[in-house]
Amino acid sequence: MKPLEGLKVLDLTRVLAGPFCGMVLADLGADVFKVESPKGDDARGNGPFANGESTYFMSLNRGKRSIILDFKNEKHKKVFLDMVKQADVLIENYRPGTMEKLELGYENVLKKVNPRLIYCAISGFGQTGPYRTRAAYDIIVQAMSGIMSVTGAKGGEPTRIGSSIGDITAGLYGVISIEAAMAAREKTGKGQYIDIGMLDCLVSVLENAIVRYFSTGVSPAPLGNRHPVATPFDAFNTKKGKVVIGIQNNSLWERFCKVIDAEDLFKDERFKDNALRTDNVDALKELLEEKLAVKTSDEWIVPLLEAGIPCGPINDMEAVINDPQIVARKMIIELKGHPIAGDMKFAGNPINFSETKCVVEKPAPALGQHTEEILAAFGIAEADYK
Amino acid sequence: MKPLEGLKVLDLTRVLAGPFCGMVLADLGADVFKVESPKGDDARGNGPFANGESTYFMSLNRGKRSIILDFKNEKHKKVFLDMVKQADVLIENYRPGTMEKLELGYENVLKKVNPRLIYCAISGFGQTGPYRTRAAYDIIVQAMSGIMSVTGAKGGEPTRIGSSIGDITAGLYGVISIEAAMAAREKTGKGQYIDIGMLDCLVSVLENAIVRYFSTGVSPAPLGNRHPVATPFDAFNTKKGKVVIGIQNNSLWERFCKVIDAEDLFKDERFKDNALRTDNVDALKELLEEKLAVKTSDEWIVPLLEAGIPCGPINDMEAVINDPQIVARKMIIELKGHPIAGDMKFAGNPINFSETKCVVEKPAPALGQHTEEILAAFGIAEADYK
Numbered sequence: 001m002k003p004l005e006g007l008k009v010l011d012l013t014r015v016l017a018g019p020f021c022g023m024v025l026a027d028l029g030a031d032v033f034k035v036e037s038p039k040g041d042d043a044r045g046n047g048p049f050a051n052g053e054s055t056y057f058m059s060l061n062r063g064k065r066s067i068i069l070d071f072k073n074e075k076h077k078k079v080f081l082d083m084v085k086q087a088d089v090l091i092e093n094y095r096p097g098t099m100e101k102l103e104l105g106y107e108n109v110l111k112k113v114n115p116r117l118i119y120c121a122i123s124g125f126g127q128t129g130p131y132r133t134r135a136a137y138d139i140i141v142q143a144m145s146g147i148m149s150v151t152g153a154k155g156g157e158p159t160r161i162g163s164s165i166g167d168i169t170a171g172l173y174g175v176i177s178i179e180a181a182m183a184a185r186e187k188t189g190k191g192q193y194i195d196i197g198m199l200d201c202l203v204s205v206l207e208n209a210i211v212r213y214f215s216t217g218v219s220p221a222p223l224g225n226r227h228p229v230a231t232p233f234d235a236f237n238t239k240k241g242k243v244v245i246g247i248q249n250n251s252l253w254e255r256f257c258k259v260i261d262a263e264d265l266f267k268d269e270r271f272k273d274n275a276l277r278t279d280n281v282d283a284l285k286e287l288l289e290e291k292l293a294v295k296t297s298d299e300w301i302v303p304l305l306e307a308g309i310p311c312g313p314i315n316d317m318e319a320v321i322n323d324p325q326i327v328a329r330k331m332i333i334e335l336k337g338h339p340i341a342g343d344m345k346f347a348g349n350p351i352n353f354s355e356t357k358c359v360v361e362k363p364a365p366a367l368g369q370h371t372e373e374i375l376a377a378f379g380i381a382e383a384d385y386k
Numbered sequence: 387m388k389p390l391e392g393l394k395v396l397d398l399t400r401v402l403a404g405p406f407c408g409m410v411l412a413d414l415g416a417d418v419f420k421v422e423s424p425k426g427d428d429a430r431g432n433g434p435f436a437n438g439e440s441t442y443f444m445s446l447n448r449g450k451r452s453i454i455l456d457f458k459n460e461k462h463k464k465v466f467l468d469m470v471k472q473a474d475v476l477i478e479n480y481r482p483g484t485m486e487k488l489e490l491g492y493e494n495v496l497k498k499v500n501p502r503l504i505y506c507a508i509s510g511f512g513q514t515g516p517y518r519t520r521a522a523y524d525i526i527v528q529a530m531s532g533i534m535s536v537t538g539a540k541g542g543e544p545t546r547i548g549s550s551i552g553d554i555t556a557g558l559y560g561v562i563s564i565e566a567a568m569a570a571r572e573k574t575g576k577g578q579y580i581d582i583g584m585l586d587c588l589v590s591v592l593e594n595a596i597v598r599y600f601s602t603g604v605s606p607a608p609l610g611n612r613h614p615v616a617t618p619f620d621a622f623n624t625k626k627g628k629v630v631i632g633i634q635n636n637s638l639w640e641r642f643c644k645v646i647d648a649e650d651l652f653k654d655e656r657f658k659d660n661a662l663r664t665d666n667v668d669a670l671k672e673l674l675e676e677k678l679a680v681k682t683s684d685e686w687i688v689p690l691l692e693a694g695i696p697c698g699p700i701n702d703m704e705a706v707i708n709d710p711q712i713v714a715r716k717m718i719i720e721l722k723g724h725p726i727a728g729d730m731k732f733a734g735n736p737i738n739f740s741e742t743k744c745v746v747e748k749p750a751p752a753l754g755q756h757t758e759e760i761l762a763a764f765g766i767a768e769a770d771y772k
Contacts (some may be wrong), residue, residue, distance in 0.1 A: 001570070004566060048597070048601035054751030055600070056458065060593065074572040078555075102707070126711075126738070127738075128715065129710070129715050133692065135696040136696065140630050140696055143699065144700075144706070145706060146701050147547070147548065148611075149700060150548030150549065150703075153545065154457075156539065160537075161547050161551075162535075162536030162606070163536065163595060164594065165547075171562065172555070172559070176558065178563065180742070181725075182565075183568055184387070188387075192741035193739075193740035195738040196508075200712075202504075203712060203733050203734075206703070207551050208445060209730065210707070210731075211445045212434060212703075213703040214730070216734075218703035222548060223548065224546075225525065235525075235534075242544070246526055248521045265664065308521070309524065316535040317533070317535065317595050319605075320532040321531070323530070325516055325517040327579070328516060329583060347590050348570055350559055350583065350587045352512070353567065353570075353580055355570070355576065356567070356578065357652065360549060
């Protein structure tokens with residue numbers, strides 16, 4: 001048994017934040033029905049493609065089944081309301097107001113059809129406030145949240161995170177809020193409306209930058225890869241490649257100096273304790289990189305780990321996929337049997353349960369692949385659809 | 387009523403990933419008991435400080451109550467087991483094996499004391515695999531996950547994200563898994579063990595970089611702020627400050643060119659469609675920045691938004707905190723009455739429920755502040771503790 005087995009989720013979402021939310025629910029065992037317009041989720045147009053199928057889409061919609069519903073078609077709208085009647089959860093990430101325009105708003109329609117429904121709306125800026133109707137992409141929310149302002153080379157430009165964490169963080173908070181609403185429903189018997197904004201979610205993730213601002217009155221700036229108050233705690237060049245090293249106290253500093261043959265630095269008054277090392281961080285980095293230049297990154301990591309120094313390589317995606325830990329943790333999974341794209345590899349599910357195991361097995365659906373099967377599952381006659 | 391009201395959580399966590407998980411549970415209404423050693427959570431030593439109290443700690447532990455338990459003291463161990471008997475959830479982020487060394491392992495001890503207990507272990511690399519005993523800090527997991535390899539200036543160095551998202555993503559997956567295990571327990575009556583690794587969680591967030599690698603055979607590299615396949619979709623310099631703009635189709639491109647007085651670029655054959663604009667991205671950026679140089683970022687955003695062009699400023703933390711949307715969404719909260727630090731401001735809770743509202747009210751605890759109160763809540767005599 002999977003933990004969310006039996007949970008019926010209507011997934012009306014497109015592109016990224018919403019689909020990621022639905023995917024995690026599917027990974028946890030929920031039955032996720034991807035409700036798509038006749039054109040399909042916009043992400044089906046995003047490359048790269050495998051036999052013409054979007055790998056972008058397939059990565060975010062595994063384990064779901066797809067039904068085509070055209071909300072301009074009154075028959076389909078009725079089918080949809082029949083599905084809502086039997087559903088536990090609905091997720092959408094339209095711009096605020098869209099469901100109301102379709103006459104499918106929560107307050108006036110869906111709640112009346114099914115008071116147990118948990119309705120989760122994910123949007124760029126949330127359902128309230130002056131920006132609520134603005135379009136948001138990940139880069140815009142990253143920029144406006146402040147996360148770009150603290151990311152980048154020291155003294156350099158604000159930098160976008162190379163993964164769409166504006167969307168994904170909102171997707172994760174979506175799952176958290178839906179499950180919490182399920183726990184509340186166990187007690188009250190009632191569903192409710194959930195409003196998640198991508199901008200809010202990124203601000204919550206910036207908790208430390210915010211307290212630093214309030215403590216100092218100064219907005220934190222990009223620091224490169226180094227730690228603001230622990231030294232050495234940074235990425236360093238070696239003979240070949242880089243190594244990240246994290247040292248937070250003097251006993252680790254002593255051991256580290258022994259391993260890299262830097263007794264002179266250990267005795268140096270400028271580097272005697274963490275505060276002094278942080279004051280003299282630039283000089284120290286230069287001297288450490290001289291010491292580290294005699295071996296490659298891989299050659300350093302072995303003796304550093306043996307001495308208990310927290311360290312690691314900076315992996316590219318090829319190295320990640322082949323990393324023995326990632327392989328042992330089964331974090332790259334192969335999903336077999338997509339009707340068009342065939343067998344494909346994806347990032348796996350990072351949640352490991354002892355009892356309710358969650359092996360991901362089903363690939364993403366082709367557009368409308370399960371329309372008849374889903375109608376049957378909801379006891380809706382095909383004549384009511386066609 | 388809050389959604390997780392009545393849920394008893396023992397929070398044995400330190401520093402960041404685990405405390406963030408416990409904080410979200412507390413925000414959702416759980417009763418979170420922070421179990422601290424006599425020295426307290428290591429994060430209590432992290433600056434900046436307010437009246438000697440760590441703002442770093444206070445940002446991650448709001449709404450919790452603190453009890454001091456010394457696991458080397460047999461009386462305290464017995465108190466702890468009494469608490470486990472009555473708890474719903476336990477969270478810890480020790481290195482794997484630590485709880486077993488304390489003779490408080492899940493399988494041999496805690497599960498027997500309370501079969502309904504949901505036990506969530508968060509660690510750097512997870513409880514299995516060759517790296518399981520390695521120490522991990524956020525920077526090490528960011529480096530090894532590949533997220534640094536896709537973040538940074540174009541052609542530049544791999545860059546750490548300026549927020550500890552290696553920790554925070556694991557904290558969010560911790561909440562998701564605990565709530566899912568609660569749903570399973572509603573059916574089975576049994577708790578279980580959950581194993582969350584920070585490295586796994588960041589790999590899951592890199593889903594798109596992974597499919598791109600498998601599709602092309604090439605590891606994605608830092609791209610700066612621009613979108614890999616949509617153009618213009620980037621951060622641009624203006625007369626003063628930068629603006630991020632996201633344009634994904636030709637009708638937006640046409641409207642954009644009108645607003646910025648760039649009919650010549652709209653007619654230019656090199657920029658006729660998205661594919662051509664992406665091929666000629668460097669030339670286009672230079673020409674666009676010439677056009678944008680006549681006004682400031684703030685002056686551009688008004689007419690761009692009026693024309694429906696997705697855009698926004700790159701905010702620093704000061705701008706974020708004062709942003710009208712962030713203010714309207716109450717994403718900066720003031721928590722009053724910390725016994726030592728007084729009133730303080732923090733990032734708020736991004737989850738908005740229509741029924742089970744979650745206003746955050748209680749500040750973080752001072753070390754051991756609620757020891758007596760917690761003993762009483764669990765019906766444990768003070769004589770059994772002292």
